[in-house]
Amino acid sequence: MNNIAAPSLAQRKKKINWQKVLLIVTFSFVPLFLLILFTYVPFFKMVKFSLYDMSYTKNKGYVGFNNYLKIFKKDEYIGAMLLSLYYMAGAVVQLALALFFATLLSSGIKGGGLFKGIMFFPFLVNGIAIGYIFKFFYTRGFVLDTVLQAIGFPLEKLPYWLRDQSVNNWSLVFTSVWKYCGQNMVLFIGAIASIDPTLYEAATIDGANKWQQFKAIILPGIKTVFMLNLILSITGSLSAFEPAYVVGSMGANGTATFFIKIHQMAHVNNKVGMACAMAMVLMALIILFTIAQRLFFRYVMKDSDNTFNSKANKAKTLW
Amino acid sequence: MKKILSLVLAVCMLLGLASFASAEELPTLDQITLGENTDLAADLVFAYHRTDRREMLEGYVKEFQKIYPNINITYDLVTDYAENALLRVGTDNWTIMGIPTVDKDELSKYFIPLGSLETLDGLYNFMSAQAYDGVCYGLPSTGNANGVLYNKAVFEKAGITELPKTPDEFIAALKAVKENTDAIPLYTNYAAGWTMGAWDAYIGVAATGSATYFNQELPHAKDPFANRGDGTGPYAVYKILYDAVKEGLIEEDYTTTDWEGCKGMMNRGEIATMVLGSWAFTQMQEAGDHPEDIGYMAFPITIDGKQYAPAGGDYNFGINVQATDDQKLAALYYLKWLTHESGFTFSEGGVPIDKNGAYPDLYAAFAGIDMLADEPALPGEETLLNELNSESELALNAGGNTKVQEIIEHAFNGDKDFDAIMADWNEAWSDAQEALKVEVK
Numbered sequence: 001m002n003n004i005a006a007p008s009l010a011q012r013k014k015k016i017n018w019q020k021v022l023l024i025v026t027f028s029f030v031p032l033f034l035l036i037l038f039t040y041v042p043f044f045k046m047v048k049f050s051l052y053d054m055s056y057t058k059n060k061g062y063v064g065f066n067n068y069l070k071i072f073k074k075d076e077y078i079g080a081m082l083l084s085l086y087y088m089a090g091a092v093v094q095l096a097l098a099l100f101f102a103t104l105l106s107s108g109i110k111g112g113g114l115f116k117g118i119m120f121f122p123f124l125v126n127g128i129a130i131g132y133i134f135k136f137f138y139t140r141g142f143v144l145d146t147v148l149q150a151i152g153f154p155l156e157k158l159p160y161w162l163r164d165q166s167v168n169n170w171s172l173v174f175t176s177v178w179k180y181c182g183q184n185m186v187l188f189i190g191a192i193a194s195i196d197p198t199l200y201e202a203a204t205i206d207g208a209n210k211w212q213q214f215k216a217i218i219l220p221g222i223k224t225v226f227m228l229n230l231i232l233s234i235t236g237s238l239s240a241f242e243p244a245y246v247v248g249s250m251g252a253n254g255t256a257t258f259f260i261k262i263h264q265m266a267h268v269n270n271k272v273g274m275a276c277a278m279a280m281v282l283m284a285l286i287i288l289f290t291i292a293q294r295l296f297f298r299y300v301m302k303d304s305d306n307t308f309n310s311k312a313n314k315a316k317t318l319w
Numbered sequence: 320m321k322k323i324l325s326l327v328l329a330v331c332m333l334l335g336l337a338s339f340a341s342a343e344e345l346p347t348l349d350q351i352t353l354g355e356n357t358d359l360a361a362d363l364v365f366a367y368h369r370t371d372r373r374e375m376l377e378g379y380v381k382e383f384q385k386i387y388p389n390i391n392i393t394y395d396l397v398t399d400y401a402e403n404a405l406l407r408v409g410t411d412n413w414t415i416m417g418i419p420t421v422d423k424d425e426l427s428k429y430f431i432p433l434g435s436l437e438t439l440d441g442l443y444n445f446m447s448a449q450a451y452d453g454v455c456y457g458l459p460s461t462g463n464a465n466g467v468l469y470n471k472a473v474f475e476k477a478g479i480t481e482l483p484k485t486p487d488e489f490i491a492a493l494k495a496v497k498e499n500t501d502a503i504p505l506y507t508n509y510a511a512g513w514t515m516g517a518w519d520a521y522i523g524v525a526a527t528g529s530a531t532y533f534n535q536e537l538p539h540a541k542d543p544f545a546n547r548g549d550g551t552g553p554y555a556v557y558k559i560l561y562d563a564v565k566e567g568l569i570e571e572d573y574t575t576t577d578w579e580g581c582k583g584m585m586n587r588g589e590i591a592t593m594v595l596g597s598w599a600f601t602q603m604q605e606a607g608d609h610p611e612d613i614g615y616m617a618f619p620i621t622i623d624g625k626q627y628a629p630a631g632g633d634y635n636f637g638i639n640v641q642a643t644d645d646q647k648l649a650a651l652y653y654l655k656w657l658t659h660e661s662g663f664t665f666s667e668g669g670v671p672i673d674k675n676g677a678y679p680d681l682y683a684a685f686a687g688i689d690m691l692a693d694e695p696a697l698p699g700e701e702t703l704l705n706e707l708n709s710e711s712e713l714a715l716n717a718g719g720n721t722k723v724q725e726i727i728e729h730a731f732n733g734d735k736d737f738d739a740i741m742a743d744w745n746e747a748w749s750d751a752q753e754a755l756k757v758e759v760k
Contacts, residue, residue: 139575162574
């Protein structure tokens with residue numbers, strides 16, 4: 001690399017291709033314009049609204065950070081945020097399952113394509129439709145109860161899946177895991193497929209078993225996709241909405257997540273300023289969690305990264 | 320950005336002035352007669368919530384076109400109407416809509432005046448609901464009287480010979496249903512949400528016997544949810560629900576109730592009672608083979624020996640201020656036709672809007688019961704109740720479904736007694752009164 005002389009700055013300056021610049025600017029204008037119009041302008045508006053006491057039709061004036069203070073004063077909202085923990089626990093299970101199936105299906109199992117399709121299918125179904133499916137799924141004496149009875153659970157010992165507050169949030173989390181597991185799996189399969197197959201061969205020759213291969217080759221190989229999935233799942237848990245809104249009757253019976261509270265605040269109570277402030281808090285939380293995760297995994301993955309590199313080097317030296 | 324905004328505003332205002340000038344030529348609802356101006360041509364978009372009545376409404380359009388062949392009306396029926404309409408109200412993608420919760424002083428911003436309250440009040444029922452400063456902006460689609468739906472056959476089988484008139488009698492009747500029949504005594508429709516908010520409709524006239532209570536006294540009331548001790552007032556309304564849940568007189572799994580399914584259950588006699596407005600009556604009748612079994616009674620609260628039924632307009636129709644003059648005029652004709660000629664209120668079991676209209680049979684059990692419409696808010700306080708509703712987050716009779724659902728949850732789980740719930744509501748209400756500096760009487 002270093003042998004090739006880099007053009008000097010002066011040389012480079014001369015080489016500015018105006019046609020190219022014009023092309024870049026023209027092509028990026030439309031997407032940038034849309035991005036600014038539909039993402040950044042509304043966002044800054046939201047920041048502004050969060051400082052006002054206002055409804056959709058009326059602005060009652062500037063209140064500073066009062067809206068924010070109110071959020072933290074009410075246990076109701078803290079409780080709603082804590083509901084995310086259910087969904088986070090679900091996200092961990094979901095990723096583990098997805099990874100398990102992805103590894104299994106990548107090992108060239110018979111009928112893998114069919115299984116992939118079956119597993120991915122829920123993700124294609126509209127969230128509202130899933131909501132209605134699960135509403136009937138959990139209704140007393142319907143699908144779930146019938147299946148469990150067939151296995152041998154007596155009906156009277158089964159909980160009311162949505163009524164009992166000790167299980168209803170888990171019921172909702174399950175719908176979310178059911179929907180997104182397949183999508184995570186497909187992403188993992190894609191990542192696993194990009195790993196050089198010669199590495200497995202080399203590892204087998206080295207005497208590594210399947211678990212060791214998984215730990216030393218697959219896991220480090222799909223690190224980036226894994227991180228991405230994890231961050232998306234965890235931040236998704238923080239803003240969980242669909243299951244609780246559709247299956248949980250709009251967040252009734254102690255299933256109202258923070259996102260649902262925001263929705264109610266804006267659309268039922270007509271407090272748009274307050275709702276914007278809540279949305280800001282949610283965004284801050286999501287950013288915080290993302291940073292925390294990155295830091296955590298930078299620390300944890302360091303090790304496995306080295307293992308991967310050394311293994312890779314080993315593999316290379318073998319050849 | 321600001322410059323563009325102010326330019327747009329200026330143009331809007333100019334246009335507004337222009338339309339104001341021509342608005343003088345636009346007649347009011349009482350001045351037009353059906354059958355005139357039959358060559359009027361316009362395309363109207365009608366935003367409304369009755370998704371279950373699409374065929375019927377589109378049939379009306381065909382009927383109407385026999386008089387006005389060049390007026391074309393497209394119904395835009397939306398399920399989550401209340402929220403949807405609130406977002407659309409300021410746009411021009413509708414011509415007629417059911418007026419959502421808009422502050423009274425802002426009605427003129429979105430809707431054209433239909434005429435003076437004084438004149439229209441003499442011709443139609445419930446005109447004051449969407450009026451401001453003596454001008455009407457909305458015409459009710461139909462009128463509802465609020466009571467309780469019940470299944471006559473189930474009541475007979477349970478041995479209830481006289482309709483319950485007080486909360487105690489009502490709970491006793493529910494118990495009789497539970498003991499003597501297989502029917503669910505009281506079906507809450509918890510999961511649908513809005514069916515729970517429907518309980519708020521009884522805390523005014525039905526619970527107090529006063530037409531001024533809801534809009535005029537409630538905003539200034541000190542602790543409105545306190546126990547009055549005589550089985551009246553808002554406390555008594557919600558207490559019925561709490562007690563019914565506590566005594567096990569509701570459906571087994573309230574979290575999976577099914578609104579569409581419940582109609583057939585009511586018709587077949589699997590449900591004894593449901594607390595819903597009279598508009599639901601015909602839907603229950605149509606849902607099965609026993610329409611004759613469906614009955615309607617007044618809410619079981621008696622004030623000084625008398626029962627009262629709150630009556631009022633359903634959604635009010637308003638006409639978009641941004642529509643063209645032809646569209647506005649066409650919309651006026653259609654609204655007039657709907658009210659006088661369509662027979663909508665009668666077939667829907669509603670209280671007629673046209674003062675000369677006929678009452679359907681379902682109000683037979685309302686003989687001797689006073690039907691009162693809530694008086695509008697006092698001048699200068701038109702927006703007060705909305706503001707209190709928003710500030711307190713109780714949203715009384717304005718989509719506050721969650722708080723009523725919570726009554727059921729607490730009653731069922733036994734984790735909060737009823738007085739504590741009411742105390743919380745009182746606190747929320749007085750905090751809101753304090754925040755808005757409302758005089759408490």
